[in-house]
Amino acid sequence: MFIHLITRRNTSVGVVGLLTLCTTWMAFSADAEPKSPPKAALIEALRDFNGVIGSWRGIGQVKRGSTQGAWQEKADLIWELKPKSTGIRFNVDEGKEWKTAILTYDEAGKQFTLTANLPDDTTRKYQGKFEDKRLVLEGADDKKDVHRLTLTMLNENRMLVLFERRPEQQSFFTRVGEVAYQRQGTKIAAVGGGGPICVVTGGAGTIAVMHKGKTYYVCCTGCRDAFNDDPEGILASYEKKKAESK
Incomplete structure (x- = not known):
């Protein structure tokens, strides 16, 4: 009986040791796995926006042609290539309409998605299409007002971002503001x-x-x-x- 108990105890210790060894090996194997490359399909879907990568200075206007309520801001646009976040990152300094944003592509829905962090630290999700050098995205807020963001690529050194809003009971959009961006520094090819x-x-x-x-x-x-x-x-x-x- 005593020998039998010792045998059972040794067997239990052996099983625990084996499980510990397997767990350690699995953890090591997970750490040793090569890093997955950025999603090629997402990069390809965003290829049309390669021209916006860089640093920009912007002039914002509530009403086009008027200096009343106008402001200046700076924006840095870079690729963000992380396993769970592949897209183009907008970092905006002194912006009135947004602080940061990331533009990605929804492969299932076949549309672009822009998630923006607003000056009041809330977030807003826009979705839409890119046609004729214009990215037109829409998203609703908690009040069910619809917000529209239109990014127009004029050329490699100039782009416009128009912000509009349509209240729930209204059938048309009204202008909130527009930022005209000029690329900082010298022109690039x-x-x-x-x-x-x-x-x-x-x-x-x-x-x-x-x-x-x-x-x-x-x-x-x-x-x-x-x-x-x-x-x-x-x-x-x-x-x-x-x-x-x-």
Whole structure:
């Protein structure tokens, strides 16, 4: 009987030890798994917005052509390439209509989604389509008023963002404000104009990065971070896409 109890105890200890070993191995394996590259489909869906990446200075007007209530703001647009968040990040300084936002693409709904953090620290979700160089998005607030945001890409160095609102009982939108953005600094070459290409998104390469003694280019700090996290995966994806385009 005594020997039998010892045997059972040793067996239990062995099972616990084996489970502990398996759990430790699984945790180590999870940590050791290679990082997933940014979602290529989402990057491709947002490719038309490569031209807006960079730093901008904006002049906001409540009424076009009037200085009454006008303001100035700055905006930095970068790629955000995280496992659970792939899109274009807007960081706005001194903005009256928004503070930050991220533009993504809903693959299931086949539409763009912009989630904005507003000056009062609430969030608003807009959804819509991109047509004829205009991104038109709509979203409702707690009062069921519909807000419309229209981003118009005039060229590589200029864009407009129009904010409008339609109360629940109203059939038309009224203007809330508009920001005219001008790219800061000197002009850059248009995408595809013969300059360096971002190996992450295919946009205009403006930042040099190194890997194994070779120089590559990315378009923003978000792409730089993604490249540094997984240079082999990024370059493999880039070379594959380049080969497919030939």
